[in-house]
Amino acid sequence: MNSSHSIEKAVEYFASLPSIGRKTAQRLVFHILKxxxxxxxxxxxxxxxxxxxxxxxxxxxxxxxxxxxxxxxxTRRDPKIICVVEEPKVIVALERTNEFNGKxxxxxxxxxxxxxxxxxxxxxxxxxxxxxxVDEVILALNPSVEGEITMQYIAKMFENLPVKVTRxxxxxxxxxxxxxxxxxxxxxxxxxxxxx
Amino acid sequence: MNSSHSIEKAVEYFASLPSIGRKTAQRLVFHILKxxxxxxxxxxxxxxxxxxxxxxxxxxxxxxxxxxxxxxxxTRRDPKIICVVEEPKVIVALERTNEFNGKxxxxxxxxxxxxxxxxxxxxxxxxxxxxxxVDEVILALNPSVEGEITMQYIAKMFENLPVKVTRxxxxxxxxxxxxxxxxxxxxxxxxxxxxx
Numbered sequence: 001m002n003s004s005h006s007i008e009k010a011v012e013y014f015a016s017l018p019s020i021g022r023k024t025a026q027r028l029v030f031h032i033l034k035x036x037x038x039x040x041x042x043x044x045x046x047x048x049x050x051x052x053x054x055x056x057x058x059x060x061x062x063x064x065x066x067x068x069x070x071x072x073x074x075t076r077r078d079p080k081i082i083c084v085v086e087e088p089k090v091i092v093a094l095e096r097t098n099e100f101n102g103k104x105x106x107x108x109x110x111x112x113x114x115x116x117x118x119x120x121x122x123x124x125x126x127x128x129x130x131x132x133x134v135d136e137v138i139l140a141l142n143p144s145v146e147g148e149i150t151m152q153y154i155a156k157m158f159e160n161l162p163v164k165v166t167r168x169x170x171x172x173x174x175x176x177x178x179x180x181x182x183x184x185x186x187x188x189x190x191x192x193x194x195x196x
Numbered sequence: 197m198n199s200s201h202s203i204e205k206a207v208e209y210f211a212s213l214p215s216i217g218r219k220t221a222q223r224l225v226f227h228i229l230k231x232x233x234x235x236x237x238x239x240x241x242x243x244x245x246x247x248x249x250x251x252x253x254x255x256x257x258x259x260x261x262x263x264x265x266x267x268x269x270x271t272r273r274d275p276k277i278i279c280v281v282e283e284p285k286v287i288v289a290l291e292r293t294n295e296f297n298g299k300x301x302x303x304x305x306x307x308x309x310x311x312x313x314x315x316x317x318x319x320x321x322x323x324x325x326x327x328x329x330v331d332e333v334i335l336a337l338n339p340s341v342e343g344e345i346t347m348q349y350i351a352k353m354f355e356n357l358p359v360k361v362t363r364x365x366x367x368x369x370x371x372x373x374x375x376x377x378x379x380x381x382x383x384x385x386x387x388x389x390x391x392x
Contacts, residue, residue, distance in 0.1 A: 051236030
């Protein structure tokens, strides 16, 4: 399609990213071509370092440049609370709240019997091995079918262990309009209503 | 924001692209991190080659890996017709039509007196130097204010030269609904009506 093979290949790569179609990919590549040589060089190096330097933390299984990751080695974070998430990107969202000061554990997926994803495909065994000295495990998983199954599974597994298992509250999002909330969310918000 | 410096920098680079916000950038980077090492390596190399191999064709000023570009050196394309475009990406759109078999010339911009962009900022002089033996110059510029000014300027400049200057037809887009067409487009479509 493009007379330049290099451009064509770059367009293909950008178009392989989620939510980026061929037209957008083309726009991005032509934008990059207009930038100074140093920008393109630095952009490429950044990608190289993404592939070469980013690894999984051997403790919490989040992405990190150094193993164990800064959160795992931090002495200023409470090792008695572990927040369990599906993917590393959830940690970014939670860190933005400045509300949580414990440690994390990434499952890298959710249980999904239909797709054949069982407990051994997730980092559940590794979570169990971290439990000594831990008071509370917060399950910060998506309130989806798979998230619910996974939370139920872990809660049941930890039933007889001396650790409290909690989950994030579900309800109407802050700033949302009750009028447009779906039934399931309203239902849960009613069930879990709290004293004002 | 991200515990990994490499991830943070990659997010910043993706967010520097047009129409990509921080959240999307983050999604893209985490998507890339899930791919095999070879994908990331190849993606980086593609960017490097974009910076190192893509240059401007010294004849038509389009982007190319080899100078002059394949279209300029092709003997199967009619050298008597030159299609003038604002940017290299327009060539991609025109090539997709399989309708044009001449050569191209990229201006790299449009005249814009308000922003102080004059004829010397565009590749107009280089276009003039290509005119010997050329029968027709098609001005395929956007039907915007700047596009109109540029087309008028070039048409006037070539007035006394033995070359026909044409422009793309303006009118209602194929498949569009007359009901929702803007007045300027309808006006032009009426003016330029053709016999059925």
